[in-house]
Amino acid sequence: MLGGSVRGIPYYVTGIILLYGILFGRLICGFLCPFGFVQDLLYRIKAGKMRVPRGVDAPLRKAKYVILVVFVILLPLTAGSAYGAGIPWFCKFICPAGTLQAGLPLMAVNEDLRLATGVLFAFKLSVLAVVIIAAILIYRPFCKYLCPLGAIYGLLNRWSFYGMQVDKSRCVGCGACEKTCKMDVEVRKNVNSPECIRCGACKSVCPGGAIRSEFSCAKKIIRR
Amino acid sequence: MNRAVKYGILIFALALITLGIIVGEPLEVFRKAAAVCLECIGVG
Numbered sequence: 001m002l003g004g005s006v007r008g009i010p011y012y013v014t015g016i017i018l019l020y021g022i023l024f025g026r027l028i029c030g031f032l033c034p035f036g037f038v039q040d041l042l043y044r045i046k047a048g049k050m051r052v053p054r055g056v057d058a059p060l061r062k063a064k065y066v067i068l069v070v071f072v073i074l075l076p077l078t079a080g081s082a083y084g085a086g087i088p089w090f091c092k093f094i095c096p097a098g099t100l101q102a103g104l105p106l107m108a109v110n111e112d113l114r115l116a117t118g119v120l121f122a123f124k125l126s127v128l129a130v131v132i133i134a135a136i137l138i139y140r141p142f143c144k145y146l147c148p149l150g151a152i153y154g155l156l157n158r159w160s161f162y163g164m165q166v167d168k169s170r171c172v173g174c175g176a177c178e179k180t181c182k183m184d185v186e187v188r189k190n191v192n193s194p195e196c197i198r199c200g201a202c203k204s205v206c207p208g209g210a211i212r213s214e215f216s217c218a219k220k221i222i223r224r
Numbered sequence: 225m226n227r228a229v230k231y232g233i234l235i236f237a238l239a240l241i242t243l244g245i246i247v248g249e250p251l252e253v254f255r256k257a258a259a260v261c262l263e264c265i266g267v268g
Contacts, residue, residue: 012244012253018237022230091264098264106265116267124266159230216230 017152025160026153029143030197035097036143042135043182050137057184060145061195067094068148090148092120096128097142139182143197154194161215164191164198170210177202177211187211 020028029036043049052060071090079087091098103121107113134141143150157163166188177187180201185193187202191211203211244250262268 010244010249011240011247012249015237015240015242015244018233019241022233022237088261088263091261092266092268095264098261099266102260103265103267106260113265113267116262118267120268121266156233159226159233161230161234 017149018156021153021156022160024153024162025157025192025198026150026194026196027160027162027198028153029147029150030199033143033149034101036140036197038100039135039140039142042132043139045136047136049139051184052138057144063145064147064151064154067146068151072148093123094127094146096124096131099124099128140197144183144195150197151194157194157196158192160192161217162198162213163216164196164203164211164213166191167210167212170208171206172208172210174207176205176207180205 051057067090071094075089076086079089099121103124107117131142131146138144164187171188173188175188178185181187182201183195183197183199185191185196185202191202198213200213203213
């Protein structure tokens with residue numbers, strides 16, 4: 001959209017993303033994203049699960065911000081096609097969601113599309129294969145390491161109207177919340193971390209009921 | 225401070241949406257959404 005806009009900055013789309021981000025934060029990743037759902041299903045496959053070592057995991061988590069800046073903002077704005085139209089670099093070269101959820105079903109029923117495939121489609125299929133295998137072994141690798149939309153919503157997590165809260169007076173310090181968090185959020189330190197997808201797993205295992213989620217502008221109505 | 229940032233972003237988002245509507249961007253978005261995005265599916 002960035003490259004496609006005549007004016008350079010797509011006000012409408014940017015506004016919509018910011019609006020949803022400031023209202024819900026990464027609740028969208030946890031409950032609305034279809035590719036997140038696909039990854040959740042893949043992780044249910046009974047196979048050896050792995051936790052990425054912290055030394056590898058921490059820098060990899062920053063990759064989604066690099067992808068956001070380079071592939072979603074800089075390249076579409078600066079490197080367009082020969083006709084002057086922008087290229088959606090992330091969608092075209094990285095994102096496996098469109099390949100899985102639209103490309104494969106469409107190609108199954110449309111011969112013309114099958115004939116149009118080439119090196120790019122083969123490349124995107126291989127990206128999809130890597131993400132699928134990773135999603136069986138690691139919880140939501142695309143959300144953790146690659147998704148630029150998740151990066152935007154993550155940055156808005158600390159301010160979003162829908163947020164998590166820890167009542168320190170009710171916390172018994174057992175750490176059950178952090179053990180159960182598959183996104184590896186340090187719940188007691190930073191419950192509204194950019195990595196939290198608001199799945200509520202921490203809330204459900206907390207023995208003291210210290211964790212809650214709510215819309216901060218309507219505390220009196222929603223709070224238990 | 226947090227409250228100011230939160231409402232600041234909300235107002236900024238609504239202002240961008242309004243500006244986008246004024247310059248006719250929703251039509252551009254719906255046009256894109258109604259067609260198959262060849263780049264997204266890995267053909268274009």
